[in-house]
Structures are given as structure tokens and as C-alpha cells.
Amino acid sequence: MPDRKDARHLHDLFQVPPGRTLDICLKIHGAILEHRLAPGTKLSEDEVGEIYGASRTVVRAALQALAHTGLVTIEKNRGAFVAKPSxxxxxxxxxxxxxxxxxxxxxxxxxxxxxxxxxxxxxxxxxxxxxxxxxxxxxxxxxxxxxxxxxxxxxxxxxxxxxxxxxxxxxxxxxxxxxxxxxxxxxxxxxxxxxxxxxxxxxxxxxxxxxxxxxxxxGLNLVEVRQQHDSLKDILRTG
Amino acid sequence: MPDRKDARHLHDLFQVPPGRTLDICLKIHGAILEHRLAPGTKLSEDEVGEIYGASRTVVRAALQALAHTGLVTIEKNRGAFVAKPSxxxxxxxxxxxxxxxxxxxxxxxxxxxxxxxxxxxxxxxxxxxxxxxxxxxxxxxxxxxxxxxxxxxxxxxxxxxxxxxxxxxxxxxxxxxxxxxxxxxxxxxxxxxxxxxxxxxxxxxxxxxxxxxxxxxxGLNLVEVRQQHDSLKDILRTG
DNA sequence: TGCACATTTATTGTATACAATTTAGATTGT
DNA sequence: ACAATCTAAATTGTATACAATAAATGTGCA
Structure with a gap:
């Protein structure tokens, strides 16, 4: 989706060496911007790595770059999640x-x-x-x-x-x-x-x-957040 | 030098997991801010790692975080250097x-x-x-x-x-x-x-x-540049 | 049943080994 | 002496293995 010129600018945004690391940044970035990845979604290193055929080393660098941009939150010993801005x-x-x-x-x-x-x-x-x-x-x-x-x-x-x-x-x-x-x-x-x-x-x-x-x-309704965790219970109960 | 409160805020700046990675970020950050590290100085992964007793994995993460903040420039296959703003x-x-x-x-x-x-x-x-x-x-x-x-x-x-x-x-x-x-x-x-x-x-x-x-x-004389080089070990050891 | 605790599992944190690339030096030819 | 080219050393890029930590599961007891 993003053309070549955008890619160059995005490279500036993420400040990672070009190559697979940048690719993964771009892919996840795009997925978040198009709302295909919901806030709070866990981004497991293994999982992401398997999807893009890259090793955890590369995925980690990408996730850290995304964390720096504020799109991803990294919790110690817990992993990376799509950010949920308060x-x-x-x-x-x-x-x-x-x-x-x-x-x-x-x-x-x-x-x-x-x-x-x-x-x-x-x-x-x-x-x-x-x-x-x-x-x-x-x-x-x-x-x-x-x-x-x-x-x-x-x-x-x-x-x-x-x-x-x-x-x-x-x-x-x-x-x-x-x-x-x-x-x-x-x-x-x-x-x-x-x-x-x-x-x-x-x-x-x-x-x-x-x-x-x-x-x-x-235009934003900055009041309350809907929680997805409770909804699971509700959904299963009615089914 | 930076007190505890500053450290917390700096953690926000670098967005790296606490621990050795953050330590190295802080040390290099401090060295740059106190002008002990001159712009353009090469930050070899091995060298930095040896100084702080950390593996390259950790050093790399720190350097990438610093690159994101704009204090360090990473050139593909060449390594990290203290940034030289144009x-x-x-x-x-x-x-x-x-x-x-x-x-x-x-x-x-x-x-x-x-x-x-x-x-x-x-x-x-x-x-x-x-x-x-x-x-x-x-x-x-x-x-x-x-x-x-x-x-x-x-x-x-x-x-x-x-x-x-x-x-x-x-x-x-x-x-x-x-x-x-x-x-x-x-x-x-x-x-x-x-x-x-x-x-x-x-x-x-x-x-x-x-x-x-x-x-x-x-007050800046934004015209010309001077350059100099020192030993990494001497500069960072004291921090 | 409910709670506390131990064990297992899964995931991240870190170190190390190997591959790819660049840089510097030596060698050779002009 | 100078330039070009090739070889070797050093450095980064990447993968993988192991250690540490947190979540999940299972067990025993009140």
C-alpha cells in the first residue's frame, strides 16, 4: 500500500537499518493504521517471526522501534502489545x-x-x-x-x-x-x-x-473504554 | 549524576525494558550531554559491550534506542556513531x-x-x-x-x-x-x-x-564544523 | 467448594556462534 | 612512486540455544 516515497520517510520514522527489520515495522505499522490490528493485541515474538519468516532477533528490533514510536507497548517479561492510548x-x-x-x-x-x-x-x-x-x-x-x-x-x-x-x-x-x-x-x-x-x-x-x-x-468520545475481556463471558453465556 | 526521578523520565524517553539496556542508554546519553563523547565518535558494539560487561545483544538494543532519540546514527554494516547534526x-x-x-x-x-x-x-x-x-x-x-x-x-x-x-x-x-x-x-x-x-x-x-x-x-555559529577523536574507554569508564 | 501453594508451560531476556559485509593492508603491475 | 586489485582482518547482521521470569495448571488441605 505505501509507495516508495512513503517507505523512505517511514524509514526515518523508525530509524532501523533497512532490510527485514524495516519490513516488519512497515507491515505492523500498516496493519495498525488500517485497523486490522486492534489496540491491546499481543504481538508475540515467535508468532510475528513465524509469519514473516524472520528470527526473533529481527522481530525484537522491529517491536522496539514500534514501541519507540508509541504504537506498541513493551512490558518487561510479558511482551509487546499494540498500544492502548489512555x-x-x-x-x-x-x-x-x-x-x-x-x-x-x-x-x-x-x-x-x-x-x-x-x-x-x-x-x-x-x-x-x-x-x-x-x-x-x-x-x-x-x-x-x-x-x-x-x-x-x-x-x-x-x-x-x-x-x-x-x-x-x-x-x-x-x-x-x-x-x-x-x-x-x-x-x-x-x-x-x-x-x-x-x-x-x-x-x-x-x-x-x-x-x-x-x-x-x-469528534472523539473520550469518556469510557469498552473492555473486551468481559464480553467473552457475555458472548459465551448467551450462546 | 541523574537522580532517580530523572531516570524514570529517561526510561520513558528511550522506551527500553529496564535493566542493563536502560543503563547503557543512560550512560551514553549522559556522556553525550556532558560533552565527553564528541559528535562523530564511533560506538563499536564490541567496545561498548566490553566496557559495560554486557553482550552485544544488549548494547545493540541500547544503540538503536539512542538512534531513535536522534543521539546516534546507525549506518548499515558500518555501525553506530554519535550523531553529527547538520x-x-x-x-x-x-x-x-x-x-x-x-x-x-x-x-x-x-x-x-x-x-x-x-x-x-x-x-x-x-x-x-x-x-x-x-x-x-x-x-x-x-x-x-x-x-x-x-x-x-x-x-x-x-x-x-x-x-x-x-x-x-x-x-x-x-x-x-x-x-x-x-x-x-x-x-x-x-x-x-x-x-x-x-x-x-x-x-x-x-x-x-x-x-x-x-x-x-x-548564539550558535551555524557555519562550519570541527572534528576530534578520543578513546572510547577513557571517556565512558568514568561515567 | 475455596484458597494457598507447588509444578508445569510458555514467553521473554541474554549470550554466543556463524554468515555477510565493509575496511584496511599488502601485493602487483605500470 | 602511484594506482588498482586482491586478500585478510575486523565489524556488523542474523540465527539459535540457553537462562530467567511470569502465567497457567494442577494438587492438597481446610
């Missing part, structure tokens, strides 16, 4: 995004080219297509990719890396706390942003991105 | 700090307690003492610690982690590009910040932190 962490992450991404959008508006605009438009189109196909996971993945691509265009490596990490974690938060059925609300903001970019309107880009993120934040 | 990276890092830290200072001013103020004052005092003793490395370390402690007090884990990483990398930048002989310029800002904190003046704290960071940024 409500508090969720607030912090979206507040951080609201601080950083508007600034990045401002920079992007200044330096964006026609070619970059096409790239972003392609993301939007692909997202619409995915929504039309009913592939929610892919749509969400592409929605995040839109944001990371903006950071790439701004060509600010330090901020881009922070943004990438925050967006990946946001994907977990959305998996846990999203309440609205429609993701269509985003489309409008993304389009407005495109317009500001096309006109190189830095102020507008910054403002739009800021309110877009505040919208996203408020 | 001029461009240096600009980006200080711009990122100027974006994030003022916001953090604002939060800190709101929630700071008497005890926290004492903690910060202790940092300032220790820094003066180190300067008086002529221990430049320690003084710089403590100057950074002042900033990270502010982030800890704000009690924003997500932002605090970013700040910690940025400050650690700043230490490398200062090692490479610092031109002024006096670090005294900082003392004034730190004192002004303390006053704002004591009065819970959020606006002032934000402003002071912002101009403080701009000062630091402009």
Missing part, C-alpha cells in the same frame, strides 16, 4: 497535533508546488474511492497519509517525524474512541486546505489546519 | 524547540508548586556551582536538565518526550556550533523564567521561554 494520552496527542501541524501547514503553503498539489489530490481521491468501496480501514489510513504528506512537503524533517508519530498514534485513538459514523466531515477540511495551499495562503492554511484538528479532537 | 538539522531543532517549549512553559506556570520551584532552583544553583568549578560539561548538562524538568512539571508526557529528545540533540548542536565563551547569558533567562513561574504568570513564562530559545538559536 484518554489522557489521547488528549495530549491531539493537543500536540493542534500545536505542531498548523505550523507545518503554514510552511507547506509557502513551498508547495503543482506536483505536490497533485500528490495530495491523489490522496483525497483515493480516500473517496476507499469510502465508496466501504473499506473504512483504508480510508482512515489515507486520511492520515494526507497529513503526513503535508509534513513531507514542508520538508522539515524534525517536525515531520513528530507529526508522523502523532498521526500513527491518532489512528489507535480513533480505533478506540471514535464515535461519529461519518468521516465525511474531514473531506471538507481537506478540500479547504487544498485551496489554501494552491493559493499559497499561509495564514489560511494554518487556521484551517488548526480548526480541522480541533474538530477531530472534539 | 546545520540544517540544527536550525530545525531550535525552531521546533521555539514552537513547543514556550507552550510547555505556559502549562508549567499554571500548575507549578512550591516544591517544583525548589527543584528548579536546585538546578540553577548546581549549574552555578559547576560553572564556578570550571566543569563546563556538567554545567551544560544541568542547563539542559532545567528545561527538561520544566517539561516534567507541566506533566504533559507527549510534549515532554519531544522536548527531552530535542534538548538532548541540542547538546550535540552546542558541542559542534557554540561560539560564545560565556554561558552566562542563559542564567538571566532562567531567573526571569523562575520569577514568572513563581507568580503563575503564564503569558510571561511563554514569552520569556520563546525569546530565550531564540537567543540560544542566534
Amino acid at each position: 484518554i489522557r494520552e489521547a488528549h495530549e496527542i491531539f493537543e500536540a497535533r493542534a500545536l505542531i501541524e498548523p505550523r507545518v501547514a503554514r510552511m507547506t503553503a509557502k513551498s508547495i508546488t503543482e506536483k505536490d498539489l497533485d500528490r495530495l489530490q491523489a490522496h483525497i481521491d483515493a480516500e473517496h474511492q476507499a469510502l465508496h468501496d466501504g473499506d473504512m480501514g483504508k480510508a482512515l489510513f489515507l486520511s492520515g497519509a494526507f497529513h503526513t504528506t503535508i509534513a513531507d512537503i514542508a520538508d522539515q524533517q524534525v517536525l515531520a517525524r513528530m507529526v508522523r508519530s502523532l498521526i500513527s498514534r491518532s489512528s489507535l485513538i480513533i480505533a478506540m474512541y471514535w464515535q461519529r459514523a461519518d468521516t465525511a466531515c474531514e473531506s471538507h477540511s481537506h478540500h479547504a486546505l487544498m485551496k489554501a495551499f494552491a493559493e499559497h495562503d499561509s495564514d489560511a492554511a494554518e487556521d484551517i489546519q488548526k480548526s480541522h484538528l480541533i474538530d477531530l479532537h472534539s | 546545520i540544517r538539522e540544527a536550525h530545525e531543532i531550535f525552531e521546533a524547540r521555539a514552537l513547543i517549549e514556550p507552550r510547555v512553559a505556559r502549562m508549567t506556570a499554571k500548575s507549578i508548586t512550591e516544591k517544583d520551584l525548589d527543584r528548579l532552583q536546585a538546578h540553577i544553583d548546581a549549574e552555578h556551582q559547576a560553572l564556578h568549578d570550571g566543569d563546563m560539561g556538567k554545567a551544560l548538562f544541568l542547563s539542559g536538565a532545567f528545561h527538561t524538568t520544566i517539561a516534567d512539571i507541566a506533566d504533559q508526557q507527549v510534549l515532554a518526550r519531544m522536548v527531552r529528545s530535542l534538548i538532548s540533540r541540542s547538546s550535540l548542536i552546542i558541542a559542534m556550533y557554540w561560539q560564545r565563551a560565556d554561558t552566562a547569558c542563559e542564567s538571566h533567562s532562567h531567573h526571569a523564567l523562575m520569577k514568572a513561574f513563581a507568580e503563575h504568570d503564564s503569558d510571561a513564562a511563554e514569552d520569556i521561554q520563546k525569546s530565550h530559545l531564540i537567543d540560544l538559536h542566534s
Whole structure:
């Protein structure tokens, strides 16, 4: 799914030597972003290693890199799990995004080219297509990719890396706390942003991105978590 | 050097299981922050492992964690080196700090307690003492610690982690590009910040932190690089 | 039945051995 | 003397084996 350019940027995110380790990072990262891996899922070293035909040494390095990015939690002597961001962490992450991404959008508006605009438009189109196909996971993945691509265009490596990490974690938060059925609300903001970019309107880009993120934040139902453990009992009892 | 509380926060920074791996991270981290390890120094796995009596497996994990934080660069089939931030990276890092830290200072001013103020004052005092003793490395370390402690007090884990990483990398930048002989310029800002904190003046704290960071940024001579090499064993053994 | 404790099992933590790759030095030819 | 090439040493990449730890199971007793 992620094209070659994304892979290079993701390599920066994970900071692991290229090769199998990076491959595994990318695969798990993608699975989490597309919501194929639920928060809390255990990632056993043996299991992952068997799936990708790699030894535990390599898998371990990948899991540690993912832990550093905040997508995975490693508990001593217990293993690695897909992270389950707390409500508090969720607030912090979206507040951080609201601080950083508007600034990045401002920079992007200044330096964006026609070619970059096409790239972003392609993301939007692909997202619409995915929504039309009913592939929610892919749509969400592409929605995040839109944001990371903006950071790439701004060509600010330090901020881009922070943004990438925050967006990946946001994907977990959305998996846990999203309440609205429609993701269509985003489309409008993304389009407005495109317009500001096309006109190189830095102020507008910054403002739009800021309110877009505040919208996203408020669209979360950051109140309670559903527990999967109890449900097992309920399910078996009724059966 | 780092007290127990710092160690807990640093554990969050590196995201490695506690134990030898974390120890090695902390030792190398400290050596870099105190400028005992120069940018570009090679960190051979065997050599580091021998110094700390750990196997390469553990050392590798530590080096990868440090690479993730941006303090170390790993080149495929070549090994790990203390990072040498480029001029461009240096600009980006200080711009990122100027974006994030003022916001953090604002939060800190709101929630700071008497005890926290004492903690910060202790940092300032220790820094003066180190300067008086002529221990430049320690003084710089403590100057950074002042900033990270502010982030800890704000009690924003997500932002605090970013700040910690940025400050650690700043230490490398200062090692490479610092031109002024006096670090005294900082003392004034730190004192002004303390006053704002004591009065819970959020606006002032934000402003002071912002101009403080701009000062630091402009105090760098981001033009050329010098290089030097020392024996790993001599530098790390004392830590 | 319920609880405490011992045992078994499974999984991670660590060390070590081997393979792949790079680097440095020596050798050779011009 | 200089350059190119090849060989050997050193270093990293990877796999695997063993040790340590935590969870799960089973047992005995009140």
C-alpha cells in the first residue's frame, strides 16, 4: 500500500537499518493504521517471526522501534502489545497535533508546488474511492497519509517525524474512541486546505489546519473504554 | 549524576525494558550531554559491550534506542556513531524547540508548586556551582536538565518526550556550533523564567521561554564544523 | 467448594556462534 | 612512486540455544 516515497520517510520514522527489520515495522505499522490490528493485541515474538519468516532477533528490533514510536507497548517479561492510548494520552496527542501541524501547514503553503498539489489530490481521491468501496480501514489510513504528506512537503524533517508519530498514534485513538459514523466531515477540511495551499495562503492554511484538528479532537468520545475481556463471558453465556 | 526521578523520565524517553539496556542508554546519553563523547565518535558494539560487561545483544538494543532519540546514527554494516547534526538539522531543532517549549512553559506556570520551584532552583544553583568549578560539561548538562524538568512539571508526557529528545540533540548542536565563551547569558533567562513561574504568570513564562530559545538559536555559529577523536574507554569508564 | 501453594508451560531476556559485509593492508603491475 | 586489485582482518547482521521470569495448571488441605 505505501509507495516508495512513503517507505523512505517511514524509514526515518523508525530509524532501523533497512532490510527485514524495516519490513516488519512497515507491515505492523500498516496493519495498525488500517485497523486490522486492534489496540491491546499481543504481538508475540515467535508468532510475528513465524509469519514473516524472520528470527526473533529481527522481530525484537522491529517491536522496539514500534514501541519507540508509541504504537506498541513493551512490558518487561510479558511482551509487546499494540498500544492502548489512555484518554489522557489521547488528549495530549491531539493537543500536540493542534500545536505542531498548523505550523507545518503554514510552511507547506509557502513551498508547495503543482506536483505536490497533485500528490495530495491523489490522496483525497483515493480516500473517496476507499469510502465508496466501504473499506473504512483504508480510508482512515489515507486520511492520515494526507497529513503526513503535508509534513513531507514542508520538508522539515524534525517536525515531520513528530507529526508522523502523532498521526500513527491518532489512528489507535480513533480505533478506540471514535464515535461519529461519518468521516465525511474531514473531506471538507481537506478540500479547504487544498485551496489554501494552491493559493499559497499561509495564514489560511494554518487556521484551517488548526480548526480541522480541533474538530477531530472534539469528534472523539473520550469518556469510557469498552473492555473486551468481559464480553467473552457475555458472548459465551448467551450462546 | 541523574537522580532517580530523572531516570524514570529517561526510561520513558528511550522506551527500553529496564535493566542493563536502560543503563547503557543512560550512560551514553549522559556522556553525550556532558560533552565527553564528541559528535562523530564511533560506538563499536564490541567496545561498548566490553566496557559495560554486557553482550552485544544488549548494547545493540541500547544503540538503536539512542538512534531513535536522534543521539546516534546507525549506518548499515558500518555501525553506530554519535550523531553529527547538520546545520540544517540544527536550525530545525531550535525552531521546533521555539514552537513547543514556550507552550510547555505556559502549562508549567499554571500548575507549578512550591516544591517544583525548589527543584528548579536546585538546578540553577548546581549549574552555578559547576560553572564556578570550571566543569563546563556538567554545567551544560544541568542547563539542559532545567528545561527538561520544566517539561516534567507541566506533566504533559507527549510534549515532554519531544522536548527531552530535542534538548538532548541540542547538546550535540552546542558541542559542534557554540561560539560564545560565556554561558552566562542563559542564567538571566532562567531567573526571569523562575520569577514568572513563581507568580503563575503564564503569558510571561511563554514569552520569556520563546525569546530565550531564540537567543540560544542566534548564539550558535551555524557555519562550519570541527572534528576530534578520543578513546572510547577513557571517556565512558568514568561515567 | 475455596484458597494457598507447588509444578508445569510458555514467553521473554541474554549470550554466543556463524554468515555477510565493509575496511584496511599488502601485493602487483605500470 | 602511484594506482588498482586482491586478500585478510575486523565489524556488523542474523540465527539459535540457553537462562530467567511470569502465567497457567494442577494438587492438597481446610
